[in-house]
Amino acid sequence: MSPMIHDGLADLKIDLKHYHVTNTTGFMLDRPLTELPTYFKPWEDIASSVASLIERRELRNAVLKMPLLDHNKLTGHRQLRLAHLQLAMIASGYVWQDGDVNVPKVLPKSVAVPLYYISQHLGLHPILSHVDLALANWTLVDPEGPIDFDNLACIYHLPGGAESDWFCIVTFMAEFNFAKCLEPMVNILEVLDNYQKLPVGDVTQRDRIVDRLVQQLDGLLAGVLDMQYSLTRMHDKLAGDTFYKVIRPFFGGWGGEGGPLPNGLVYEGVSENPLKYFGDTAAQSSTLQLLDALLCVEHDQEKRDTILLMRMYMPTAHKRLIEDIENRKHKLRHLVTSSHVDSLTEAYNKCLSAVVKFRTGHLQLVSKYVLMPARKSTQDSVENLDLKGTGGTSLMPFLKGLKQDTLDATAVTNKRDTFFGIKFGVLVAVVASVAVGLVVRLVANKK
């Protein structure tokens, strides 16, 4: 009998449908609705004019006149997601209309009650999150046209006009490009499981499997590189100051130390005690967390704690997908490092390098859109700025640490066969020729 390993989870084929994910849209909500039934028009009216109402400083008054609607009249996942997006936009506008001055401590019940209970139903938090602004806020200008930078549009608009639309469109494209990684990912996991089931001596099958793995890693690489390219497009149409002064304040959470709502925000009609939530950040995206899980990139406990906090803002099914990949018994990195096949190690390392490239490009965005404008406004040097990220960690050390951890996962080509980076075979040949030379000289001297 050939040795077979059966361990439940490891043998299960990943079915993307089960995780509310597709090969074409990835984590993006598939065909989001753009309208709710007319009963919900008061929400639609305010959500669709958030930017202009904020500009005129009239959003708060509009919200105070908004009726309390019955969220139980909503049906189906897409209606709930659109309602969450609308109400979360309205809540952010209500709180941050005047920036960080005159910040209200109570969210009126016409927003608070439906937002809170819809969130509970969806397993989300009652605040604007990546799940809204990036995953559910997209539509196509030409519904028959392609998903690309020119044909994507936002359903609802942040303050900041075309520049803030561009911020969202680039984020949509990063998520859509990630979708290309999913099919290779499923295949990689299947190959890992099949590899374990092979009889130890079946070299031909093992070679075939390794070839297939290399092919799938190349597919994964293409997806990550396209994601990384998307990020570079941010610079095309978004200025540093617009992000820092107009868009970023809208993403504020409530409950952060040093912020205008240190104790949180009271959701009228829900709880008399203030509630605390982090604000919107693409750190809540499932993309990089899934890539780390698949490629076995490990982070220390401090960074992982922040990552897990961000994970709490993902849809439950997406969270489950990351956890299921993290918990699989057969790890890609183990196969790569134990198989000693150069082509496989190289294909794996290329994927890691692409993630490093993404994180490097992302650090450049953070520098241009957060650090530089922050320095301008405080007259401080970049080095002295200890900006805190959404999770409360120091921003740059956190992000640079994640990049370093990705680099650290790089597998050494034929590790077992190298000695200080010199191929073992070459080393043996050199040592042997030196030894032969010595023997020849010794023999010659004796004569």
Ligand code: HEM
């Ligand atoms: C103007 C553009 C952007 C800025 C200024 C920016 C800023 C930040 C900041 C400050 C963080 C640290 C966590 C926090 O405090 O929120 C972060 C994390 C993160 N952002 Fe962005 N971001 C931008 C665009 C994007 C885009 C388009 C994506 C694509 C999905 C993205 C994905 C991530 C991820 C995955 C993390 C977690 C850290 C990691 O895994 O390396 N960001 N971002």
